[in-house]
Amino acid sequence: MATNRSRRLRKKLCVDEFQELGFELFITYREDLDEAAEDAFMQQFLQQAIEGNGLMFIGCDEFGMVCLGKRGSVSEEQRAQVEAWLQARSELASYRVGALADAWYPEKPLNA
Secondary structure, eight states, X not given: OOSOOOHHHHXXXXXXXXXXXXXXXXXXXXXXXXXXXXXXXXXXXXXXXXXXXXXXXXEOSSEEEEEESSSSOOOHHHHHHHHHHHHTOSSEEEEEEOOOXXXXXXXXXXXO
C-alpha cells in the first residue's frame, strides 16, 4: 500500500499521527486456585482494573491485550494502575505487563 496516504485513510488505518497504543498482559494463576476463584478474579479484574480505568481487555484468562475503551491510546498512568492492581492480588503466581506498543500493528515502532 502506498505510504503517501490521505489524513482520512491514516485515521481509518490507525497509523502515523493516529497510532493507538495498548499493552500485552500475561497472567499465571496459583496452582491451588480453583476454577470458581479464577472466574471471580477475572470478573473483578475486568470491572475494577479494566473498565474502572476506561480500558478494554481482549484475550483469554491468561493472555490478552489491553486497549483504550474508545478511540485513542492507553496512557502510561493507566498501564501503571493496572499493574498496581495486579500486584495487590494474591490469586496470581505471576504476571507480566508489557510495555506500551502499537495496538493495531505491534511490529511497528512507536511514533515519537
